Amino acid sequence: MDNIKGRIKAFSELGSFLSQFSSEKMAQKENVLHNDLFFEGFKHQLKIAGENNTWFTSDNLFFATQSWAEALTFDNLTQWTKNEQLGKGISKNVAVIMAGNIPLVGFHDFLSVLIAGHSITVKQSSNDKHLLPFLAKYLEYVSPELKGKIVFTNEKLTTFDAVIATGSNNTARYFEYYFKNKPNIIRKSRNSVAVITGNETEGDLESLSDDIFKYFGLGCRSVSKLFVPKNYNFDSFFKGMYKRHEIINNAKYANNYDYNKAVYLMSEFDILENGFLMIKEDKSYASPIASVFYEYYDNSDDLKIKLFQDKEQIQCITSNNFIENEIPFGHTQKPKLWDYADGINTLDFLTNL
Template identity: 55%
Template structure:
């Protein structure tokens, strides 16, 4: 499949770029470096470190072995009459809509993408590279500003508020419409320091802006938070990022003025709260008495939860922002949806 071969070449390119970046003090002679710089200037949350992390994850995912294994589970046939699939992309973390983009092209259909204003630089650059590898893709990829028209189906990702707009506007077409989701972790008190350090990655990567970031932890009664705070201390430099620091100062002040009981280590505020969604720089926690009862509660809330992180049977600590190609957002098989159109 020529399209898959183009993505394999893109994976090689991204891996080589990231390797050369770290071996040449961050100055590889490549247009992607300028795209990273532009994206960094355009959106203050898109730091170079986080953009490079995203590119590395996609480079690691887009290997011939990974793509072959993923696609082998589907009956993908040549499409005589490709459909146009509208993709409304979120912009909370770098390249957050790239998986939908890949699915549409590998299904043999055409992409009609509406980029988020927060993330409008990286994907067009990667698209340019893909088209250079496989010129036939040029007619299969269109970026649109303003109103999206003339599509056969749609994949739209946004908030609970925007989903109502999406339902109204796209409801008559086959669709996948995604709402707010959050990720949680279940701690037992028996975690190793290494596991808790890895949990810090799940909390702080992308400043916690992704739906796969852990925004809430469940801890047993009488849980000792000291090992947790000791383990995540290596992330302390995040407070030097001014946008994060502004959120930290604001949220801490609000909690203190409201006389909420909080735990604070100078760069993260822990607050006991039933909500799954915590603001940037804060992490909510809730005590539980019986883990089996807790899991039953989480099952009831499954449409609000993206990932459950724990030491057993769930997403491993430190792995939330390293999804595999078959880790579909909201548990909806995007590729199967496209193949059934």
């Protein structure tokens, strides 16, 4: 399939398929292609994914499927690709090494490579290995032209023209060395921050709780650091967080909460906590599970300079009328197709191979 409209149609059909899987109900819809072959199978893959990785709760799995269902519409895909010269050059083989911290975390790279008209070799994380191969099979049924263009492997990558790799700061150093002779995008660890001015409404802070707790804070778009004005009273912050208090009923999260609380107390760190979230004054951006770091600021101009200087560590900034390109509270985990990880335009990279 060389035409961009055909590829857009295939992925929009996948979006329709995913729209059937939500936390409210899983129910087949009319006019969704190949439901007879794939609906029950994907229900089973969601179950297996949750059993294989207990961070992948049904709520988080359904949130991921619904997010992609909302993104993969014909209109969104068309708007995203309209200014790109896709499929004009020679089709290349692009290797994609994926993380596994949240469900379908590597899907945007998968989508980008195929929508650009290239072939893809996927090396998945063992933490998130069940959903994407199944969805790839669905795409091949919708668009047989994609057969042979999607390969999953556990072997060492050998034959490829370019690479997109996501990992920790340590693995990124290995990737940069290993792939130095190929066109590449290497993504390192990043975290997201919230800027609080003290003028937030109760609704703003409740929305911020989604940015902090969604996916248990494991995503690079999860808020792990707060910037608050001097002498900020955290009472309203904790009141907003209460919306998510049931998270402590998750045994794995509760174990992390208890462990990190014990570490903080033994180290005699000053922490504030409410029974399911700890906050600690700390200049770092990456906080442990069940905790968020905070840092005071004196004036907004100095903070804007700091955020610019630290941009290589920051995935996104959520705030309310504080800074350019901010994301509204409650929306960090709802990126558009054109909200690129690390601010690197993946489609431009793929178009110019």
